[in-house]
Amino acid sequence: MNSASIQTILCGQDNYIYLLIDRNRQAIVIDPGEANPVVSVVEKQKLKLTHILLTHHHADHTGGTETLKAKYSCKAIGPDSQRSAGLDQVVQDNQILSFPDFAIRVISTPGHTRTSVCYAVESAAVFTGDTLFICGCGRCFEGSPRQMHESLMKLAALPEETAVYPGHDYTLENYQFALTVEPDNDMLRKRMAEFEAKDSLSAVPSTIGLEKQTNPFLRTQNGSIRNTLKMPNAPDWEVFGCLRNKKNQF
Numbered sequence: 001m002n003s004a005s006i007q008t009i010l011c012g013q014d015n016y017i018y019l020l021i022d023r024n025r026q027a028i029v030i031d032p033g034e035a036n037p038v039v040s041v042v043e044k045q046k047l048k049l050t051h052i053l054l055t056h057h058h059a060d061h062t063g064g065t066e067t068l069k070a071k072y073s074c075k076a077i078g079p080d081s082q083r084s085a086g087l088d089q090v091v092q093d094n095q096i097l098s099f100p101d102f103a104i105r106v107i108s109t110p111g112h113t114r115t116s117v118c119y120a121v122e123s124a125a126v127f128t129g130d131t132l133f134i135c136g137c138g139r140c141f142e143g144s145p146r147q148m149h150e151s152l153m154k155l156a157a158l159p160e161e162t163a164v165y166p167g168h169d170y171t172l173e174n175y176q177f178a179l180t181v182e183p184d185n186d187m188l189r190k191r192m193a194e195f196e197a198k199d200s201l202s203a204v205p206s207t208i209g210l211e212k213q214t215n216p217f218l219r220t221q222n223g224s225i226r227n228t229l230k231m232p233n234a235p236d237w238e239v240f241g242c243l244r245n246k247k248n249q250f
Contacts, residue, residue: 003101006125006165008201009037014169015060016204018127019047022101026050029074030119030127031167035064039071053097053104054078054087055129056116061167079108080115091117109155111148112138118155125163125205128155133166134206135191136174137217139248145241149220152240156218160209169200177250178216181228181243188214216243 003023011017011033018030019041027047031054032038042049049072054062057080065076066086075088077097091097093108097119107118109131116138119127130138131148132155140148175192182188191214195203212218216225220239226232229242 004121006163006205007041008165008204009041010169010200011037012060014200016165016167016169017064018165020102020121021047022099024048024100026100028053028099029068030165031055031061031129032064032068033060033062035067035071038064038068042072048072049074051099052076052078053119053127054080054084055118055127055131055167056080056113057083058113058130061129079106079117080113083115093117107154109151111140111143111151114142116151120158120162123159123162125165126155126158126208127165127167129167131155132164132211132215132217133168133174134164134171134195134203135178135188135211135215136170136247137215137244138167140244145244146237148244149217149237149240152217156208156212158208160207160212162208163205164207164211165205169203171195171200171203173250174215177247178214180250181216181246182219182222182225184224185214 005021007019009017015033017032020028025047027049028051029038076086077089078084078087081087081090091106095106097104105120109116109118112130220236231239
């Protein structure tokens with residue numbers, strides 16, 4: 001992916017939209033919740049928008065799809081043809097999407113929705129939608145805690161240097177919650193201090209390695225977290241479920 005770049009667009013209150021741009025100025029947009037912010041960047045930078053990638057069907061990730069398709073004749077790709085209007089291609093787990101400058105692997109990550117996917121660009125980056133956030137994860141709207149935990153473990157297995165591009169900026173609240181369940185995590189405190197000195201756009205990306213050191217939802221085996229929850233011997237997915245319930249009420 002050396003010849004490609006990633007540009008972050010903040011949309012609405014806290015949504016992230018991403019543009020993956022190759023050396024020929026062709027662009028792929030990931031989760032365009034609105035069209036206008038994308039059109040503004042595409043026109044200003046004279047890009048050619050060729051594809052739309054959707055991680056799941058929720059409107060705050062798909063709302064700009066039909067407008068962008070109509071304006072640029074780009075192809076929409078996603079996991080859920082039943083609930084995402086205008087898809088040209090439906091993806092499956094481990095499918096490889098080939099582009100001139102890089103390949104993208106589809107990772108099925110049910111939990112937030114039953115058809116959620118993430119997109120891994122070689123070993124360089126992963127677009128995680130509402131599955132994995134910086135120091136957090138999405139709610140289990142359609143899947144079970146066990147499913148969501150298994151999906152997060154798929155992402156945790158990616159190379160540690162993989163850059164993480166989430167679908168929302170919930171970062172400060174996530175750090176605050178994480179410190180309630182693991183207050184002795186020095187790396188977590190350091191990362192929170194670094195984030196407080198940044199704006200929402202410069203906060204991304206994180207990396208898989210950093211998330212494994214700080215994100216409680218990837219640290220269900222951690223003794224300190226288990227002691228806080230009084231679950232020393234519980235299965236990892238039950239620890240995850242307890243964490244998710246606590247975060248829901250935080």
